[in-house]
Amino acid sequence: MNDDKLWYRLDNAGKLYSSIISSRATTLFRLSATLTTPIDPVLLQSALESALERFPFFKVQLKQGFFWYYFEGTKQIPKVEEEIYYPCMSLSIKKRGSFPYRVYYFNNRISLELSHSMTDGTGGLKFLYELVKQYLHLKESVPLKRETISNTQLRLETENSFRKFYNKSIPAPRSRSGNVFKLPIQLDKKGYYHIVTGIISVEELKKRAKEYDVSITILLTAVYIQSLLKIQERTSRRKRPIVINVPVNMRSFFETNTMRNFFVSITPTIDARLGEYEFEEIIQEVKIEFSRLLTPKKLKQYIKRSVISEKFLVLRLMPSPIKDIVAPSIYSFFGEGQYTSGLSNLGIVSVPSEMEPFIERVECYPPPSIGNKVKAMLISYKQHVYISFGNLSKDRMLEREFFRNIRELGIEVTIETNDEES
Amino acid sequence: MAYCPKCGIKVEGDNQPCPLCSFHIPKVNEEREAIVSVRKFPKTANPYPAYLRRVLNRIFIFLSLLVLVAVCLVFYIDYSLNDMFTWSRYSNLSILAGWVVLYFSFGYVQSFYKVIIGIGLDAFVLLFGLDIFNGRLEWFFPLAFPIIAGATVISVSYWSVIRALSVRGFNMIGYFFMAIVILSMWINFFIHNYQNKTNPLNWLIVTILQLLPVLLVMIYVKYGMPERIKQKIARKFHL
Numbered sequence: 274m275n276d277d278k279l280w281y282r283l284d285n286a287g288k289l290y291s292s293i294i295s296s297r298a299t300t301l302f303r304l305s306a307t308l309t310t311p312i313d314p315v316l317l318q319s320a321l322e323s324a325l326e327r328f329p330f331f332k333v334q335l336k337q338g339f340f341w342y343y344f345e346g347t348k349q350i351p352k353v354e355e356e357i358y359y360p361c362m363s364l365s366i367k368k369r370g371s372f373p374y375r376v377y378y379f380n381n382r383i384s385l386e387l388s389h390s391m392t393d394g395t396g397g398l399k400f401l402y403e404l405v406k407q408y409l410h411l412k413e414s415v416p417l418k419r420e421t422i423s424n425t426q427l428r429l430e431t432e433n434s435f436r437k438f439y440n441k442s443i444p445a446p447r448s449r450s451g452n453v454f455k456l457p458i459q460l461d462k463k464g465y466y467h468i469v470t471g472i473i474s475v476e477e478l479k480k481r482a483k484e485y486d487v488s489i490t491i492l493l494t495a496v497y498i499q500s501l502l503k504i505q506e507r508t509s510r511r512k513r514p515i516v517i518n519v520p521v522n523m524r525s526f527f528e529t530n531t532m533r534n535f536f537v538s539i540t541p542t543i544d545a546r547l548g549e550y551e552f553e554e555i556i557q558e559v560k561i562e563f564s565r566l567l568t569p570k571k572l573k574q575y576i577k578r579s580v581i582s583e584k585f586l587v588l589r590l591m592p593s594p595i596k597d598i599v600a601p602s603i604y605s606f607f608g609e610g611q612y613t614s615g616l617s618n619l620g621i622v623s624v625p626s627e628m629e630p631f632i633e634r635v636e637c638y639p640p641p642s643i644g645n646k647v648k649a650m651l652i653s654y655k656q657h658v659y660i661s662f663g664n665l666s667k668d669r670m671l672e673r674e675f676f677r678n679i680r681e682l683g684i685e686v687t688i689e690t691n692d693e694e695s
Numbered sequence: 696m697a698y699c700p701k702c703g704i705k706v707e708g709d710n711q712p713c714p715l716c717s718f719h720i721p722k723v724n725e726e727r728e729a730i731v732s733v734r735k736f737p738k739t740a741n742p743y744p745a746y747l748r749r750v751l752n753r754i755f756i757f758l759s760l761l762v763l764v765a766v767c768l769v770f771y772i773d774y775s776l777n778d779m780f781t782w783s784r785y786s787n788l789s790i791l792a793g794w795v796v797l798y799f800s801f802g803y804v805q806s807f808y809k810v811i812i813g814i815g816l817d818a819f820v821l822l823f824g825l826d827i828f829n830g831r832l833e834w835f836f837p838l839a840f841p842i843i844a845g846a847t848v849i850s851v852s853y854w855s856v857i858r859a860l861s862v863r864g865f866n867m868i869g870y871f872f873m874a875i876v877i878l879s880m881w882i883n884f885f886i887h888n889y890q891n892k893t894n895p896l897n898w899l900i901v902t903i904l905q906l907l908p909v910l911l912v913m914i915y916v917k918y919g920m921p922e923r924i925k926q927k928i929a930r931k932f933h934l
Contacts, residue, residue, distance in 0.1 A: 296743060357740045379737055464741035469714060471704070673702060673715040680703035687696070687705040690714040691736040 279346030281333065283390060284433045285583040286534040289608075290390040291335060291342040292593070292600035294367060295643075296463050297665060301361040301374075302394065302650070303638040304401045304619075305384035308631055312378040313412060317353045320407035321376055325350065327403050327422065330431045330532055335366050335373050335390065337593055342390070344373070353378060359466040360638050360691060361386055361663065376404070381633065383408065389534070389640055394619045394650075395522050396532040406628065415627050426530065434529040438576050445578040446571075454505050454513040454545065454613050458646055458666040466641050467664040468691040469672040472657050477684045485556050490618045491563055493651065493660070494519060495556040496682070497616050498543050500674035502555075505545055512545040518615040518645070523576070526569050537575035539566045540612065609644025614671070619652040629655070639663040647671045697723045755801045762794045784828050792821035807854055815847035837889045845881040849874050 283291060290300045325332050333344035351372045356379035358364075366373045366388050373391045377384040383405060387397045409415040461467070475489075482492040494517060501515045520536045529535060541562045543555055565571070582588070588596070622635045636659045639648040643665065651660035662672045676686050697709035701718045710722040766787050773783030795817040799810050822843065826835040853874040856862070862870055880902055887898055 356737050358742070359739050360736075363742050380733060380735075382735075462741075462743070464743040669715055676704050676715060677702050685705060686703075687707070688702075688714050689707070689735060691739075 280336075281330070281344040281431060282433070283342055283344065284435055284534045285579050286393075286435075286536070287390040288341055288583055289600065289604065290388065291367075292596045293604045294365070294388075294390075295601065296365075297460070297641055298601075298643050299361055299364060299366075300389040300640050301364060301366075301386045302389060302397070302640040303360050303384050303386045303636075304394070304397050305382050305636050305638075306401060306405050307382045307633045307636070308405075308409075309381065309633055310412075310631075311381055312383055312408075314353055314355070314378055316411045317376065317378055317383065317408055320404055320411055321353055322350055323407040324400065324403040328400055328430070328532065329427065331374070331391075331400060333373065333391075334369075334371065335388075337367070340589060340591070340593055341596075342593060344391070351375065355379060356382075356384065359464060360384070360468055361641055362464055362466050366390070391534075392532055393520070393522070393534045393536050394617065394637065395524060395536075396534070398619065398622065399532060402624070405624075405632065409628055409631050413631055415631070429530040430532045432529070432531050433533065434523065434527065434531045434535045435576055435580055437529065438523075438527050438573065439580045440573060440577065443573050443577045445581060446574045451611075452513055453516045453611060454501065454509065456501075456504065456614070456647060456666075456668075456671060457508050458668040458670065460643070460646065460665050461667050465665075465667075466691075467667065467669070468638055468661055469664070469669060470636060470659055470661045470689045471676050471679070472659055472687040472689070473679065473684055475653055475656055475658055478658055481682050481684060485553075487556060487560050488563075489653075489658070490519075491556065491559050493618070494541055494616055495552065495559050496678050497614070497649065497675060498541070498555050498559065499550075499552055500671060500678050501613055502543065502545055502550060503674055503678075504670055514542050514544040514546070515613050516540050516542045516611060518609075518612040520615070520617045521567065521572065521575075522620070523572060526567075526572055537572060537579060538615075539563075539575070605644045609642055612645055614645045615639065615642070615648040617648075617650045619650065621653045634659065636661060641665050649675075697721075751801055755797070758797060759794065762790055766790055785825060788821060788824045788828075792817050808851060811847060811850045811854070815843055815850075818843045834889070838885055841885050842882050846878060849878050849881070 294300055329346075332347055332350075334347050334349075335342055336345045349370065349372075351374070353376045356377040364375055364386065365371060373388040374397075375386050377386065383401075385397060385401045385404065387400075392400075406415070406417070410417045478489050478492065482489050485492060487495075497517060498515050501517075505512065505515070518538045518540055520538050523529075523535045523537060524531075527535075539562070541559045543550060543558060591599070617639060619637050624632060632654075634657065635652055635654040637650045637652045638661045639650040641663055642648055646665045647662055649660060649662045651658055653659075662669075662675075664672070676688065679686050696705050696707065697720050698705055699713035699716065699718055699720050702713055702715050704713070704715065706714065706720060709720055709724050711720060712718065713720055769783045769786055769790075770780065773780055796814060798804075799813055804810050804813060819840070822839040823832075823835055826832050826839065853870060857867060857870060883902075884895070884898060888895065
């Protein structure tokens, strides 16, 4: 097989993300694993090469076609680098020879920064898992299970599941529009991205969530909305709805093995114009919204909405340089403009018991976004939930409010940031 | 482990500002139990300022080459038609003066004073050249020189006043209008003088008589107007 001939179409989410890339909105999100010993770059490089053997889908570079971007197979191998930049920053994946992801190491931590045009959090986690597995095999002699990957499986991993579950006759959901609340904060200079990570005990969160009879995601979404309501109360005279963008991993609802983007966004909303909300009321509303939308039938509507946007003929016939010009404004108007902020839960990470002693923690950082200057992403590993806020502004009003509210629920929080020492 | 008294959150190091609210977290760890802290993040580099500079440099060099080609081309055409440099002197001097403005606009000179003075000198050279190419100086000394000198001095003083008084927002526009009025009077004076329509003393008296009522009204509004009338105006005209 000649690798040069190999190419993939982008999925509909990837098509959008590839066109909106800028020096601030890099579309990169970070998944990182902190091990117990300092990282050996040479071993990490060979681990990366083995991981790429397992996932040939990652041996690609982003190329510009006449109408759409696409991924082209390459024989080049990405190099692991020591971390020197702010997280999720300073990688232009469109540059020739650049990969749509990079692997960083710093002290004990391996970080994988992936462009959202390539895959979503779940796909990225699979690759990170493979990378860490290969690394621990080389470094700590953790045994590898021999597994043979058939060509069929490789094909299934690269399939576009949006298209697979797309049904033409299903109507798209009525899209909500309107003037939503935006945080009154200013962008920092280019190249800066401020991370605040809160470390919370899973047990404590579970206990609190159980008291309200909801899941951890719903509890945290409700706290998030409550924090935004309080900020709006303080800073803005006119009340606007709070709309949170919560990505849903569709793999839990539809049978697929894909490594590519397969998520839709649901938008729990609290309309602040209707009056003051108690925390219990917010929780109830979010709970109802989640159970109402998270059914395969309703989600198929959201798939429909994702796919029709890329089937729109005028958009398809537009040359890709022109798409690059119009896409950012379309995205900020119809996409991010419709949300106040985003909260994404990557779920629970579990690794085999022989690997667990070597991995101290797993974290994820959200991609920087100009329309929603602050976004949050959370992941659970062992006894802790790591919830990370990515912020393009220096102002930490949302982080402060959110973690104070968590404390008010009686839950302990440990805070870490990426610019405490600079 | 230390806690922020305001946020209630836990942080690893003590005796530093809270990462969320900047409230100083007091020292709680004993000397002997001080934790050996490992850096979690590198000292970060930011490649964007250097990158932006590189891109700007490339654009500037490209434009400079374009200017060079244009200048040579114009000289060549003029010389081949007339066997000497005639009209090309005017156009080329203008192009070169434009290039100097371009140089300043690309941010190679940081100080705003130097930029204003530089552009002023550029204008001097341009206008002096345009005038002297005719054979003798006609309008440079009576008109161009004082107007440009005035504009430069007024720009420099405007900027100094803005900085010295830390003027912000709408007031900057107010001060800008004041500068424009002074500059207009200055220009008006020299144009009138050039046309020999008036003698300077008369001109001064007429101008002062025009401006005096405006000045008096403004001083009255600012200091003399009763609070009641101010309220009334605010009521009728609030936006």
